[in-house]
Amino acid sequence: MSTLSLLSKAATGIQPDRPPYYTLTWRQKQLLLTLSQQPTTLPLLALESEQLLADCLERSPVHLVKLAPDLGEAALALWADACAKVNKPAYLRVPSTPALPKKQNHLKWRLKRLIDWSAAVALLLVVGPLMLGLSFLILFQSPGPIFFSQWRVGERGKLFQILKFRTMITGAELYHHQVMGQQAGLHKCENDPRVTPIGRWMRKYSLDELPQLINVLRGEMSLVGPRPWALYDAVRLSPAVRQRLNALPGITGIWQVTGRSHLRDLDDVNRVDLRYLGTWSLRQDFKILLLTVPKVLSGFGAF
Structure with missing residues (x-):
C-alpha cells in the first residue's frame, strides 16, 4: 500500500483560497481518494482536465476507484466521468450496513x-x-x-x-x-x-x-x-x-x-x-x- 498527495485545480469546479489537497491510497488494486488538510513533501500532480485524469487511470493497474463524499459534487463528477472513459467503476465510499x-x-x-x-x-x-x-x-x-x-449512487455506492x-x-x-x-x-x-x-x-x-x-x-x-x-x-x-x-x-x-x-x-x-x-x-x-x-x-x- 502506498500513499501520496494530489493537487487538483479543476476537480471542484470552484476557485477556493487555495486548491484542495487530496490523498490517494492504493490498496489491493483499488484507488481510495480522500481530502487532505496538508500537502506532503512528495511531488504534486496538477490535473487540468478530465482527459488527463482518464489517461492516468488507463495506464494504472487500478481496477476501481473509491471516492470520499466530502470531495464535493464537482470533483466526484470529474472522477466518475474519467473512470467511465476507461471503463473502470467509480464508487462513493459509504459505511456498511447489515440491514440490506x-x-x-x-x-x-x-x-x-x-x-x-x-x-x-x-x-x-x-x-x-x-x-x-x-x-x-x-x-x-x-x-x-x-x-x-446523470450520475446517481447505486448499490454499495457504485456510481451509475x-x-x-x-x-x-x-x-x-x-x-x-x-x-x-x-x-x-x-x-x-x-x-x-x-x-x-x-x-x-x-x-x-x-x-x-x-x-x-x-x-x-x-x-x-x-x-x-x-x-x-x-x-x-x-x-x-x-x-x-x-x-x-x-x-x-x-x-x-x-x-x-x-x-x-x-x-x-x-x-x-x-x-x-x-x-x-x-x-x-x-x-x-x-x-x-x-x-x-x-x-x-x-x-x-x-x-
Whole structure:
C-alpha cells in the first residue's frame, strides 16, 4: 500500500483560497481518494482536465476507484466521468450496513431480481410505442438530445448513469445551483424555469422515468427500492444515514408513494428508506407497486 498527495485545480469546479489537497491510497488494486488538510513533501500532480485524469487511470493497474463524499459534487463528477472513459467503476465510499435485503434473505433477493428483469423486458415491449411517441414530442418541442443521463449512487455506492427522457432545456445542469440556491432539502423546484412544457407534462405522470427500465435491465436499479440519489444530494447526507447508499435504488419506492409531496428533508427521506430496508419483503414490494399506479395516474406530488 502506498500513499501520496494530489493537487487538483479543476476537480471542484470552484476557485477556493487555495486548491484542495487530496490523498490517494492504493490498496489491493483499488484507488481510495480522500481530502487532505496538508500537502506532503512528495511531488504534486496538477490535473487540468478530465482527459488527463482518464489517461492516468488507463495506464494504472487500478481496477476501481473509491471516492470520499466530502470531495464535493464537482470533483466526484470529474472522477466518475474519467473512470467511465476507461471503463473502470467509480464508487462513493459509504459505511456498511447489515440491514440490506440481499443480506437478510439471499434466495428471496434473487427472486426479486428475476422479477425485476422479467418485468422490465415485458414493460419495455408494452410501452415501447409510447416511448417512441414521447421521443418525437421531445425532438419537436425543444432542440437537444432525447435522453438525459446523470450520475446517481447505486448499490454499495457504485456510481451509475441514470436514464430519463429530457424534460429540461439543453444544458440545464449548468444552472442547477442557481435555481436551487441554498435549498436545504431535496433539490426539487415546483416552478423550475428550466423545464419545458412537454417536460412538465411528462413529469406530472412520471413518463420521463420510463427509460429507467433500461437501468433495471443493466442491474443498476430495481423496480422497487430507495430513491437513487444524485451527487448534489448524496454529498449533503449526514454521516448517520449514509449507510442507506449501500442499497440498490428503485424506480419507485416507499417515499414515492407516501411522502413525495411533503417529505423533503434529506435525512428524513433516508430514514424512511432505512425502515423499508429493515422490514423488506416481496409482499411489501408488490404492495408498493400497486400503490404506485394510482399515484402516477393522479400525478401525486410530481413536478
